[in-house]
Amino acid sequence: MADRRPIGVFDSGVGGLTVLAALLARLPDECFVYLGDTARLPYGAKTPATVERYSLQCAALLRRYDVKAIAIACNTAASVAVPAVTQAHAPLPVLGVLEPGAAAAVAASASGRIAVLATEATIAGGAYERAIRALDPRATVTGLACPLFVALAEEGLTSGPIVDAVVRHYLEGLDPLIDTVVLGCTHFPVLAPALRAALGRRAIVDSAATTAAALAGLLSRHGALAEGGEPPAPRVRFLATDGVARFARVGRAFFGDALTDDRVELVDFAG
Amino acid sequence: MADRRPIGVFDSGVGGLTVLAALLARLPDECFVYLGDTARLPYGAKTPATVERYSLQCAALLRRYDVKAIAIACNTAASVAVPAVTQAHAPLPVLGVLEPGAAAAVAASASGRIAVLATEATIAGGAYERAIRALDPRATVTGLACPLFVALAEEGLTSGPIVDAVVRHYLEGLDPLIDTVVLGCTHFPVLAPALRAALGRRAIVDSAATTAAALAGLLSRHGALAEGGEPPAPRVRFLATDGVARFARVGRAFFGDALTDDRVELVDFAG
Incomplete structure (x- = not known):
């Protein structure tokens, strides 16, 4: 049975777009919600406790979009938060890039x-x-x-x-x-x-490429692939917690010209 | 009448320590509470709305320490948040570095x-x-x-x-x-x-130096100088919202060897 819900992907900012590009190529039937936590980036010099807390908030925000799986496309977050996010959202499949x-x-x-x-x-x-x-x-x-x-x-x-x-x-x-x-x-x-x-x-x-392959396998084991049919267009919904224009501008270096300002939605954790 | 309450100083991280050093030199009778919002630094690429919101949270946190004035020792925050912080905490004197x-x-x-x-x-x-x-x-x-x-x-x-x-x-x-x-x-x-x-x-x-002079004038006009007597030792209480060891390590480049790990307290906005 095809599962047409989107896959949630999050990163501290635009870096995870390199992973998103690989996911789009490897999983052509799937659609995605990508969240960049630009209000608090970067994560790379913050403590494990803070990165885990931020990751749990990102995952909870993605759940509002009825995602069927969560890919943690930030190595810093993936290195500390996979167990906590997995536990908080079980039995949802959760995958880190690490x-x-x-x-x-x-x-x-x-x-x-x-x-x-x-x-x-x-x-x-x-x-x-x-x-x-x-x-x-x-x-x-x-x-x-x-x-x-x-x-x-x-x-x-x-x-x-x-x-x-x-x-x-x-x-x-x-x-x-x-x-x-x-x-x-x-x-x-x-x-x-x-x-x-x-x-x-x-x-x-x-x-990027190995994460895409691993996510394909994980979705298959969960019987959660979209499997054929037409994915919605556009296939990605972009969310950022601050600075949508900057997200789009910097993000184009990672994702290409398809990432225009008007495609990025401002969101917050309180909502 | 001498006002022995501390002066609150905040920055996104350690940069404001350059201002704190000038304040300590210019106002030898005063004591300080310095807050670095290391959980969300840097502020410099974030939007005005987000920087204002973070600044209001920093000021509110400093108020818990019964500060008699607030110095915004971050240019990015000072460039957008002085009116909002002033209004939220009137009649407390609020000064930006800008x-x-x-x-x-x-x-x-x-x-x-x-x-x-x-x-x-x-x-x-x-x-x-x-x-x-x-x-x-x-x-x-x-x-x-x-x-x-x-x-x-x-x-x-x-x-x-x-x-x-x-x-x-x-x-x-x-x-x-x-x-x-x-x-x-x-x-x-x-x-x-x-x-x-x-x-x-x-x-x-x-x-740094002109902010210290301006703050001395502002406190004087508010009748809020400590004016003689012995300030408490140490004269600064250091707070950070994440990574106290990193705050101390990086902060020493700005403030000198007196900034040891055990002097930095972890705080959060929810408390």
């Missing part, structure tokens, strides 16, 4: 030496290291907090001398035996071309 | 050509330009949004190749007739040495 990102890294690495680039909070919590080592106990994981990457991506600065200097700052001296680098923050894929130059022949992976 | 910063700029400039470096929100609102032209109608004000400066200051990156590249990015091509540059964000004073090299002989001013 385990799919870890799976992508393990699949790409021959040496088992993997670097994770992420926010301060994600690295401090060690969740990527645990997820990677759960899949490959012999893996060696190097976590690198790269908070300025978020600021660069938010400002639309994705190439040029500043980006090159910041990339050198974080990646200089990276162990040459590391053969795979995980972009463990959904903001980072827009910096991939600049990172490519610094990372040489190493594989660069992110969570 | 007019004192504008006064410092007008006093320093011979040419009347002034640049303001600030957050995206402060520049977009035009409050500095209005405040400067209210004091000197012939002044020409150039506003430059420098959002990456906040990220650099928050990461403790105050010199080196990244800072130099970011400074060049924002300040290259600055009109040579501009003789005065206002640091219109309380995060920016820690970058002053790097800015000095780029700005040549131009005057660099910030709000």
Whole structure:
């Protein structure tokens, strides 16, 4: 039986749009509600307790739109809040981007030496290291907090001398035996071309494609796929907790020109 | 009659500590309660409506500590929220850092050509330009949004190749007739040495000292100075809405080693 309800996706801001793009491509029959918590972004320097509280509020807000599943498209939130959100909304399927990102890294690495680039909070919590080592106990994981990457991506600065200097700052001296680098923050894929130059022949992976595949599997197991038929147009409803014009402007770097100002709705948690 | 109640000071995070340091020096008999809204920082890319709402919550939280005045030590908040906070807490004296910063700029400039470096929100609102032209109608004000400066200051990156590249990015091509540059964000004073090299002989001013003088005058007019006697030790009570250890660590770059972890109390708006 086809389930035509939308899938809820949330992030602290626009970074999760890189995941949304992969979901749209992988799940062509599905429609989505995307929430960016722009009133409180970024999450990456906040404590686990605060990020968990914010994530629970984002999930509760998405439930107002009758979502059939929730994808946590923010690595910082996914690294601490999946258990709490799952418990609060059981039996709704809840998926974070972290385990799919870890799976992508393990699949790409021959040496088992993997670097994770992420926010301060994600690295401090060690969740990527645990997820990677759960899949490959012999893996060696190097976590690198790269908070300025978020600021660069938010400002639309994705190439040029500043980006090159910041990339050198974080990646200089990276162990040459590391053969795979995980972009463990959904903001980072827009910096991939600049990172490519610094990372040489190493594989660069992110969570987007593997999260889409994992969500397809999860929906299938829950009998919750839309399965054919015509999805509504447009397929995404965009919500932001502050600054819809800025959300659209910055978001276009992540999602493309289809993200126009008039498509973003202002929402608040109190409603 | 001496009024020994504390003065409330708030900022989105640690930037306002540059103002607090000036207040401590200028008002040696006074004690303070400093609040950093670290759970929702930064304010600089958020909308006026959201910044006003957050500012009202910060002011209400400070009132729980029986403050006798409120200093808004965040330029973004001061640029939009002084009227609302003043009205909500009348007749309590409320002071923002913006007019004192504008006064410092007008006093320093011979040419009347002034640049303001600030957050995206402060520049977009035009409050500095209005405040400067209210004091000197012939002044020409150039506003430059420098959002990456906040990220650099928050990461403790105050010199080196990244800072130099970011400074060049924002300040290259600055009109040579501009003789005065206002640091219109309380995060920016820690970058002053790097800015000095780029700005040549131009005057660099910030709000800290003039805000302290203005607050002394305001308290005097309200008959609310502590006036002699021994202030309590320590003279500052530090509050943060998230991440007290991070607040102390980053805050030391702004305030010095006296800001130890155990001096910062976690608070929330609901309490």
